[in-house]
Amino acid sequence: MVDCDLIDLYSVDPDSRRKILKYIVDKGIDTWDLGFSPEYVDAALRGEAEVNNMLLCAALRFMDLDEVVNVIGNVPRMATEEDLIRVISRARRDEVYRRLLLEAVNRLIGREQVNEGSIGVMDYVKYKLPDVALILAKLERKLPQRVIGAVLWTIKTTLTLFAELIFALAIAFFIIHAVPGAGPVVDPVNSYLRFLTMVLHGNLGWSRTYGAPVAEIIALAAPWTIIIAVISLTLAFMTGYMLGLVSASKSGIIDSVINGLAAFTQSIPSYVIALTLIIVFGVILKVLPIAGLSSMGVKPGFNIVYIFDVMKHLILPIFSYYIILFPNWVFITRSLASMTLTEDYVLTARARGLRERRILTSYVGKNSILPQLTLLAYSYGILFGNSIFIESMFGIPGLGYLINVTAGTSDYMTTVGAFLVIIISVIVGNFIADLTYGLVDPRIRGVV
Known part of the structure; x- marks a missing residue:
């Protein structure tokens, strides 16, 4: 299964979207299992309707990364900085998601296999992608900023009332x-x-x-x-x-x-x-x-x-x-x-x-x-x-x-x-x- 949070869906062009959808249909997956009617899926395959992110994400759940590479020839690029922050944060507390992250990192970097037991996921990402260190710092500041923003807003609103x-x-x-x-x-x-x-x-x-x-x-x-x-x-x-x-x-x-x-x-x-x-x-x-x-x-x-x-x-x-x-x-x-x-x-x-x-x-x-x-x-x-x-x-x-x-x-x-x-x-x-x-x-x- 390809987790939609690990890739940037907007980087997938319309032709690749139709290829992925066709592969899923040819694979025998029922269109209702995707959450869409057969008429809409047929229209999307003919190019008369858009394969939107919701339909694309539903199709990717029935594929692994090898299948995606075979169908469209590449793995869609990682998402934006904000998405990466969210992905890393989730990987810290979710073991299954952490394995998916490791698989995605291996595919994208194309280097040696990383063993989660020998090296931590966060250490590996910091080593391979030094810019992520800055992202992690932002992640650590994210919650205090939200708390401070909420507190300041509450104080401002209350002072305005008085x-x-x-x-x-x-x-x-x-x-x-x-x-x-x-x-x-x-x-x-x-x-x-x-x-x-x-x-x-x-x-x-x-x-x-x-x-x-x-x-x-x-x-x-x-x-x-x-x-x-x-x-x-x-x-x-x-x-x-x-x-x-x-x-x-x-x-x-x-x-x-x-x-x-x-x-x-x-x-x-x-x-x-x-x-x-x-x-x-x-x-x-x-x-x-x-x-x-x-x-x-x-x-x-x-x-x-x-x-x-x-x-x-x-x-x-x-x-x-x-x-x-x-x-x-x-x-x-x-x-x-x-x-x-x-x-x-x-x-x-x-x-x-x-x-x-x-x-x-x-x-x-x-x-x-x-x-x-x-x-x-x-x-x-x-x-x-x-x-x-x-x-x-x-x-x-x-x-x-x-x-x-x-x-x-x-x-x-x-x-x-x-x-x-x-x-x-x-x-x-x-x-x-x-x-x-x-x-x-x-x-x-x-x-x-």
């Missing part, structure tokens, strides 16, 4: 002292530090409207905004992602219907959607409540009646958010999936005879969802800022409703406190997005 939070608190501080009647700031630095200490201890001031600490008011309002935002955005992402995949893979009437529906929904203003839902389900059909968190006479508490009643009251606000949000995910997923469908690995999967559903979910879907994970994390934070209108329309006592009420009563401490929570949620959402993207793509962390 810097943004400090800046947001500074804006809140100056807004509070800029309102009429606040009085001039005699010592801005010390005043800001005292304000920062108060906020870090959970003290956001006193609410004139509700006659209670602002932190307590926000603690009661924030959960409702979080529930509505998380449920609506998660449902919008899931359905938009699935519809986007279907739209990208199905041309014709299905694609037109999905895109037309998404485009039509996206063109409707949010207040029209909310009012339409209120009129249809609350006024005409009278099947859902249109305002508040619970009905009159229902006693609040952790009981089934109250929970069910709250769920009924949250249906229309969540559905309003959902209708507004899901078209964006349809368009984003469709765009990413359409580009992925033209990639070589997708075409190869089809040539191998895989089912279209498996290709769509395993190949296209997974590669299309990764870029959206960071956008999803960021969107959770942004959605808090869009809560003012929907919560005011449906009378949901969340952060948006709280801002709408206190802004009209000049309760600046509560208004600024609610805004501060929304700003912090956006910053944290952005931080989670950066963190997710860094975990998905090591290049972001400086790991090269």
